[in-house]
Structures are given as C-alpha cells and as structure tokens.
Amino acid sequence: MARKTECLAMLLAGGQGSRLGILTKNVAKPAVPYGGKYRIIDFPLSNCINSGIDTVGVLTQYQPLELNDYIGNGQAWDLDRANGGVHILSPYQQIQGTDWYRGTANAIYQNINFIDRYNPEYVAVLSGDHIYKMDYAKMLDYHKEKGAACTIAMLEVPWEEASRFGLMFVDDDGKITAFEEKPKNPKSNKASMGVYMFTWSKLREYLIADEAKEGSSNDFGKDVIPAMHNAGEVMVAFPFDGYWKDVGTIDSLWEANLDLLNPVANIDLSDKSWKIYSNNPVNPPQYVAPTAEIQNSLITGGSHVEGTVDYSVLFSNVTVEEGAEVKYSIVMPGAKIEKGAKVQYAMIAENAVVKSGAVVGEDPQECADRDKWGVAVVGPNLTIGENAKVKAQTMVVENVEGGAEV
Amino acid sequence: MTGKNVLGILYSDAYNDNISDLTALRTAGSVPFGGRYRFIDFPLSNMVNSGIIKVGVIAKNNYRSLMDHVGSGKSWDLSRKNAGLFILPPYNFGGGQYSGRLEALRNTMDFIQASKEEYVLLCDTNIICNMDFSKLIKFHEAKESDITVCYKNGKYPQLANLMKFKPEADGRIKKMAVPPQAEAGEGTYGVNIIIMKKSLLERLVVQATAGDYDIFEKEVIMKNLDKLNVYGYEIDTYCSVIDSMQTYYDTNMDLLDPAISADVFNRNNPVYTKVHDDMPAIYGIGSNAKNSVLADGCKVEGEVENSILFRGVQVAKGAVVKNSVIMQSCYIGEDANLNCVIMDKNGVIRPRKSISGDSTYPIYIGKNITI
Numbered sequence: 001m002a003r004k005t006e007c008l009a010m011l012l013a014g015g016q017g018s019r020l021g022i023l024t025k026n027v028a029k030p031a032v033p034y035g036g037k038y039r040i041i042d043f044p045l046s047n048c049i050n051s052g053i054d055t056v057g058v059l060t061q062y063q064p065l066e067l068n069d070y071i072g073n074g075q076a077w078d079l080d081r082a083n084g085g086v087h088i089l090s091p092y093q094q095i096q097g098t099d100w101y102r103g104t105a106n107a108i109y110q111n112i113n114f115i116d117r118y119n120p121e122y123v124a125v126l127s128g129d130h131i132y133k134m135d136y137a138k139m140l141d142y143h144k145e146k147g148a149a150c151t152i153a154m155l156e157v158p159w160e161e162a163s164r165f166g167l168m169f170v171d172d173d174g175k176i177t178a179f180e181e182k183p184k185n186p187k188s189n190k191a192s193m194g195v196y197m198f199t200w201s202k203l204r205e206y207l208i209a210d211e212a213k214e215g216s217s218n219d220f221g222k223d224v225i226p227a228m229h230n231a232g233e234v235m236v237a238f239p240f241d242g243y244w245k246d247v248g249t250i251d252s253l254w255e256a257n258l259d260l261l262n263p264v265a266n267i268d269l270s271d272k273s274w275k276i277y278s279n280n281p282v283n284p285p286q287y288v289a290p291t292a293e294i295q296n297s298l299i300t301g302g303s304h305v306e307g308t309v310d311y312s313v314l315f316s317n318v319t320v321e322e323g324a325e326v327k328y329s330i331v332m333p334g335a336k337i338e339k340g341a342k343v344q345y346a347m348i349a350e351n352a353v354v355k356s357g358a359v360v361g362e363d364p365q366e367c368a369d370r371d372k373w374g375v376a377v378v379g380p381n382l383t384i385g386e387n388a389k390v391k392a393q394t395m396v397v398e399n400v401e402g403g404a405e406v
Numbered sequence: 407m408t409g410k411n412v413l414g415i416l417y418s419d420a421y422n423d424n425i426s427d428l429t430a431l432r433t434a435g436s437v438p439f440g441g442r443y444r445f446i447d448f449p450l451s452n453m454v455n456s457g458i459i460k461v462g463v464i465a466k467n468n469y470r471s472l473m474d475h476v477g478s479g480k481s482w483d484l485s486r487k488n489a490g491l492f493i494l495p496p497y498n499f500g501g502g503q504y505s506g507r508l509e510a511l512r513n514t515m516d517f518i519q520a521s522k523e524e525y526v527l528l529c530d531t532n533i534i535c536n537m538d539f540s541k542l543i544k545f546h547e548a549k550e551s552d553i554t555v556c557y558k559n560g561k562y563p564q565l566a567n568l569m570k571f572k573p574e575a576d577g578r579i580k581k582m583a584v585p586p587q588a589e590a591g592e593g594t595y596g597v598n599i600i601i602m603k604k605s606l607l608e609r610l611v612v613q614a615t616a617g618d619y620d621i622f623e624k625e626v627i628m629k630n631l632d633k634l635n636v637y638g639y640e641i642d643t644y645c646s647v648i649d650s651m652q653t654y655y656d657t658n659m660d661l662l663d664p665a666i667s668a669d670v671f672n673r674n675n676p677v678y679t680k681v682h683d684d685m686p687a688i689y690g691i692g693s694n695a696k697n698s699v700l701a702d703g704c705k706v707e708g709e710v711e712n713s714i715l716f717r718g719v720q721v722a723k724g725a726v727v728k729n730s731v732i733m734q735s736c737y738i739g740e741d742a743n744l745n746c747v748i749m750d751k752n753g754v755i756r757p758r759k760s761i762s763g764d765s766t767y768p769i770y771i772g773k774n775i776t777i
Contacts, residue, residue, distance in 0.1 A: 036686035037702070075480065076681075261688075269685035270703070280681050284671035285441035287664065288710075290697040300686035300702055301442075304664075313686075 003083045005055045005118040007140055007197075009048050010111070012104055013041060013128035014061030019249045022379035022397045023349055028060065030128035031067040032253070033332045033350065035260055035269065036300045036313050038278045039070060040247060043133070044126045045077045045086070046276045051136035055084030055118055058128070059107045061100060064090060076279040089114060103218030109207045120200050125220065127194035131256050131267070132244040133274050139197050139238045146174060149202040149233035150225070153195035153240050165191035166221055168237055176235045181221065190237065193244055196220065202233060243267040250395070254347055254375045257313045257330045261296050281333070283316050291322050307337065321356075329361065332380075341384075345392065349380040355402065358384045362392035409457025409540055413523035413604060415514070416449055416463045417507055418472055420530040420598065421565055424649050427770045428750070432471040435463065435531035437654075438733045438751065440661055440670075441701040441714050444475050445648070447679045448536065449529045449599075454482045455675040456539035458527065460489035462517055464510045469495060475680055482678045492517065506620040511611050519608060526607050530598040534657050535645035536672045537599070545639050546601050549577060552634035553606070553627060556599040556641050563649040564588040567623045569596030573638035580631055584624040588649075596623070596638070597647060606634075644669040655748055655768045658714045658731045661699050684717050692723065708738070722757070729765055747771060 017029025030041035074086030101107035143151040259265035283302030302317035307324035346361030361376035374393030385402030418435030435446035479491030684703025703718035708725035724741035739757035746763035763769035
C-alpha cells in the first residue's frame with residue numbers, strides 16, 4: 001500500500017463538452033486551450049498542487065489521447081511523485097465485464113480501489129472544466145471545522161443567471177437545507193461550483209449504496225448528494241467569491257478568454273503565489289515586427305505578429321501577417337492569419353489558416369440581424385480560402401473555398 | 407557512431423573575464439540571453455538534439471546560478487536513470503580554482519574515464535549557435551579524423567589563445583597559430599567545439615600534464631598537428647562567439663532579424679530552457695511595441711522598440727525602451743527613458759529617469775540596481 005494521504009483529489013475529466021462543437025471533436029473538454037498557454041485542466045490541477053494536494057486521479061473517458069499526452073507524468077504541475085502524483089484513470093475491464101463510466105458517481109465508484117490504496121480521510125471531487133483559482137486546503141479546514149460529511153463550494157451568482165445553476169439554500173450556520181436544480185424561478189442565488197469535499201468513509205458508503213440502487217443515474221448532483229441530504233448527513237456550503245467560470249459554451253469560452261484582458265473580471269494569472277502551471281511547448285520568445293500594432297492583448301511564446309491585434313488572446317506559434325487584423329478574438333496554437341485577412345469576434349482553433357483577404361466573424365454593431373449575432377468559430381486544421389467570408393455565429397467544420405460565404 | 411556514443415563536456419566559464427560585468431555573479435554558462443535563455447541552453451540543446459545523453463558541465467566558481475538553472479536537467483530531457491547531466495565542480499584539487507581548461511579536464515578525468523562513451527565532444531558555453539552536432543560526428547567519422555575542430559570565417563573574436571588556421575581543401579589542418587593575446591583582423595578561426603576519441607583525450611591530457619603547460623589549444627591541439635589527423639569543420643549556421651559586452655549586445659540585437667532568429671531557433675532543433683510558468687505577455691491599452699522580442703510574463707504599458715525583453719519585465723505607462731536588452735523581472739517606471747542599455751536582472755528604473763548609451767557603447771546596469 002502507498003503512504004497514507006490525508007486528502008486526495010478526483011478530477012472528472014471525461015466530459016465531451018458537446019456544446020463546444022468542433023473544438024471538442026477530437027479532444028475532451030478539459031484539454032481545450034485557454035488563456036494563451038493553458039488548457040482548462042491546468043486550473044484544477046494547479047489548484048491541487050497549490051493547495052498541497054499531491055495525489056490526483058484524473059478520470060478520463062471521452063477522447064483521452066490528447067489529455068493523456070498533455071498530462072504525461074504530471075511533471076509540469078510538480079505531480080510526478082514517488083508516492084501519489086497524478087494518475088490517469090480510464091475505464092477498465094473487470095471480471096464482471098466491461099463498463100464505461102456511467103455517471104460521475106459511477107466513475108468514482110469504479111475507482112474505489114485506487115482511492116483506498118492511499119487510505120485518505122478526505123476526497124475532493126473536482127470538475128475538470130471550470131476556470132477558477134481556489135485554495136482547497138481552506139475548504140478542507142472548513143469541512144473539518146463544521147464536522148461535515150460533504151462540503152460544496154458555493155458562489156453567489158447574479159439572480160438573472162441563477163436558473164442555469166444547481167442552487168442551494170443555506171442556513172446561518174452554513175448548513176445546506178435544500179437543493180434546487182436549475183429552477184425556472186430561482187429562490188436562491190447560491191450556486192454549486194461543482195467542487196466537493198467529502199469525508200471518504202461517508203462517500204464510500206453512499207457510492208456503494210448508489211451503485212446497488214436500481215434506476216440510479218449514478219450522478220453526484222442527481223443521486224449521491226440528494227441521498228446524503230435525505231439521510232440527514234451534515235452538508236455545508238463553502239462560500240467562494242473569486243472568479244469562476246464554466247466554459248461550457250462557445251460564448252462562455254470566448255468571454256472567459258477575454259476576461260483576462262478585463263481588469264474588472266478579477267482573474268489574475270500573474271500572481272506568483274498562486275501560479276497556474278501548464279505543460280509548456282518549447283518555443284522561442286514572441287516577435288513583434290516593425291509593422292505590428294498591438295493593443296490590450298495577451299500573446300505568448302513562438303508567436304509572430306506583423307499585423308494589428310486588438311483585445312485578443314494569441315496562443316503559441318500564432319502568425320499574424322502584415323496588414324491582417326485580429327480583434328476581439330481567440331487564436332489558438334499554430335494558427336495563421338495571412339496578409340490582409342480580418343478576424344473579429346471569433347475563435348480560430350489550432351493550426352487553422354485564414355487565407356489572405358478572408359473575413360471571419362462580424363462586429364455585433366454591423367451585424368444585419370442582431371439576434372443572430374454570435375462568436376464565429378473555425379475548427380482545428382481547417383483553411384478559410386482567400387477572400388472567403390464566415391458570418392457571425394457560424395461554426396466552420398470543414399474547409400471553406402476561396403471567395404465562398406458561410 | 408551516434409550521439410549516444412558521445413560524451414558531452416561543457417566549459418561553463420570559459421572566457422568569463424571577457425564579459426566580466428555579466429559574470430561577476432555567475433558563470434558564462436548562466437548569462438541570460440535572448441529573452442528567456444542562458445548561454446548554456448544553446449550547446450546543451452544542440453547536444454541533446456544530436457542524441458547525446460550524457461553531459462558533464464565543468465564549473466569553476468560562482469556556479470550557484472548555473473545549478474539553479476539546469477537543476478536535474480529535466481528541461482533538456484537529461485534527468486535520466488542512466489547517464490544525464492552532471493555538474494563537475496572543483497574536486498580534490500589544491501588550488502581552489504582551475505587556472506585553465508587543461509587543468510579543469512585533468513580534474514575531471516575520473517568522470518571522463520568512468521564514462522562508457524567512445525567519443526568526447528568538448529564545447530564552450532559562450533557560443534550562440536544552433537548546430538546539428540550529428541553532422542559534425544558524421545564528418546569526424548567519414549574523415550577518419552583524430553581531432554575535429556569547428557571553425558568559422560570572419561572577424562576574429564577577441565579571445566586569448568584563439569586557434570587560427572587555414573584548413574587544406576579536404577579540411578585537414580596542418581598549421582595553426584595560438585596567439586596568447588587577442589588580435590584584431592579577420593580570417594579562419596577555431597570555435598571551441600571539438601570532438602575526438604575519449605581514449606585520445608585521456609592520453610593527450612596526460613602528456614600535456616607531464617609538460618606542465620596549461621593552454622589546451624596549444625598543448626593538446628597545435629602541438630599534435632603533425633602526429634595526428636586534425637580536421638576543421640565549418641559551421642554553416644549562424645554562430646556568434648561572445649567575446650565582449652559589445653558582441654553580447656549585438657548578438658541579442660541580431661535576434662530582431664527574422665532570418666537569424668529562424669536560424670538560431672530552428673524549429674527542428676528546439677532550444678530548451680528552464681520553464682518558469684509565467685503567464686503570456688500583456689500588451690496594455692496605449693502600449694506600443696515594435697520590432698522587439700518579448701518573453702512571457704512581460705507587461706507592456708509604454709513604448710518598446712528594437713529591444714529584447716526577458717521574462718517578467720514591466721514597462722510602465724509613458725516609459726520608452728529603445729535598442730535595449732532588459733533582463734528578467736526588471737521594472738521600468740513611468741515616463742522613464744532607456745536607450746542602448748543592457749539591464750541585468752531585477753533592476754528598477756524609477757519614474758522619469760533617463761539613461762542613454764550608444765549602439766557602439768551600450769550602458770550596463772548591474773543586477774538588483776535601482777536607478
């Protein structure tokens with residue numbers, strides 16, 4: 001058996017993120033690029049190591065290749081350890097047969113043996129698709145202080161958005177009195193962040209019971225949490241007031257990237273005391289040419305800018321040629337914006353090429369039908385031909401011929 | 407022969423005195439260069455990219471920054487169960503510091519003898535060059551050479567004991583001069599990237615020891631030209647031998663030329679360095695950056711032109727940085743003005759201060775200095 005670990009984290013990274021469309025066709029959502037040099041999963045992984053959690057199980061299922069490759073032995077997050085460290089946990093064959101992870105709870109259930117090896121007191125269950133910086137150690141202290149079986153991180157969201165979240169009702173002592181899942185008319189604005197801290201002996205019990213229960217969807221939110229609540233376990237909400245974003249949709253992913261350029265958004269990646277680590281590709285520094293015009297943007301290693309970049313995030317090895325314009329856009333690794341092309345309110349995925357004179361995306365002010373405005377997306381490795389036009393809200397999933405309009 | 411059969415030996419502090427400002431607190435090998443690198447990253451990456459998996463780094467003094475930089479060798483994939491990276495400080499040595507490279511080699515002989523590789527590649531760290539050593543290894547083999555010395559044509563670097571020679575048409579070197587003092591002029595000169603059989607090096611070092619001389623270039627190479635097959639191998643990529651603060655400055659500035667930059671940072675032979683996990687560079691509203699190389703972690707609010715900014719440099723609003731090399735974590739205050747300056751790590755320029763050198767005489771500002 002491995003050395004005892006006080007608190008271990010299980011990171012749910014198997015989700016497809018189907019609303020991200022072409023961006024998650026070949027990669028799991030946690031592997032989607034974010035913020036110039038990161039991927040979404042860097043946030044929970046960095047939070048773990050910064051919080052002193054050095055044993056992390058990453059549950060993968062959908063398109064795990066890129067994610068496995070990216071995480072590697074965990075060295076980038078200082079999670080390559082003789083005892084503990086990061087472990088990729090994929091579904092596996094057992095004597096009873098082969099089974100995919102049927103739900104979030106089932107995924108943890110199938111890995112009870114892994115958790116038991118480290119004999120932890122507590123298990124953090126984290127979602128692999130949120131952007132936030134959080135000290136899980138503080139949450140664990142709170143969990144212990146309240147003598148809870150389960151602690152759920154809670155964020156107060158604007159009332160008008162509350163109906164999109166799983167909501168909680170909390171008494172003065174921090175105890176959760178009731179749950180409400182995405183109600184039409186919300187009576188609470190205290191949303192669950194999908195970050196849980198459990199006392200392992202309790203969770204273990206409920207996972208086994210849930211597995212035995214017929215008709216259960218084996219989901220934390222739908223089955224395990226309500227079961228614990230109904231049985232009268234102590235469940236508390238841990239208040240969090242920092243930046244948190246679920247990047248589940250194209251618009252929210254685009255926004256979350258541009259939030260990095262918004263001083264009001266309260267997400268600071270330059271904080272040396274809470275670094276976000278990532279598996280850095282090997283690249284020379286960025287080069288800004290004499291013709292470049294850059295304003296309010298994030299740019300990273302290996303990029304080469306000759307054109308105009310405004311309010312945008314450029315990932316590694318992006319080329320913006322002379323006369324090209326990139327505005328309010330996210331340009332992912334290796335993409336190339338050729339001479340005179342224009343990219344606005346758009347996301348250009350990895351290694352895509354926007355040929356000269358092409359226009360991708362539309363300014364909402366100039367969009368003919370404002371209701372149909374949205375961020376334009378060009379999928380990975382695709383080419384937008386010369387002088388082609390990609391309208392607002394279009395998701396390009398195949399090459400666009402020169403001069404065409406989609 | 408492949409790189410796997412070659413032991414790499416790097417001199418981390420050859421010619422420290424030529425750039426004494428930069429090496430006051432570090433070895434030449436750990437001098438910052440090109441926005442996010444240290445000198446040693448270039449030869450070390452060249453070795454790794456050529457398949458060499460065992461490298462000894464000879465350190466003499468002030469090597470803490472070097473050790474901090476290379477660590478276990480992980481960034482170069484040299485943190486290995488077998489072989490990998492070895493720092494070789496002075497060991498069992500009376501004098502405290504080596505006086506020359508031959509003495510250093512003598513002191514390192516245990517390490518060299520215990521290595522299983524058949525060949526040794528000796529390399530200085532003041533050479534900024536992206537070079538495929540496997541071509542050199544092939545050349546050495548094809549010529550049945552005993553010793554192969556890399557060379558370049560052009561202005562002589564201002565270094566003591568520079569090897570000057572004119573190779574024959576087939577590359578053979580039959581005559582060589584090793585003047586003890588730097589000399590002006592131009593021609594063919596040896597760059598201290600030298601390959602030979604390990605057994606030969608062991609023998610030559612012992613022979614030279616008997617004579618009690620300490621100029622490697624003279625005692626080991628020049629004196630054996632008639633007895634051994636010594637060949638010259640011309641370096642066909644960009645290569646700059648740093649021999650002064652001026653070349654240090656000029657070589658940094660060369661990176662602003664996209665063609666040179668593409669050569670130095672050849673995508674097929676990446677240059678590895680220690681990873682810092684800085685966030686991407688931020689260009690603020692009202693900033694103006696032109697013709698510059700910037701590393702991650704920079705924050706530009708002011709104006710930057712023809713400059714190299716290392717990781718974590720901040721240029722405040724209204725500040726103007728031109729023709730300068732600004733090392734890691736420097737802070738340039740509001741409305742400050744810098745021109746032709748080499749600014750070492752962690753420096754601070756207070757608001758509205760103005761410092762100007764000339765491109766033929768850049769001003770050096772020391773580490774941790776506040777102006």
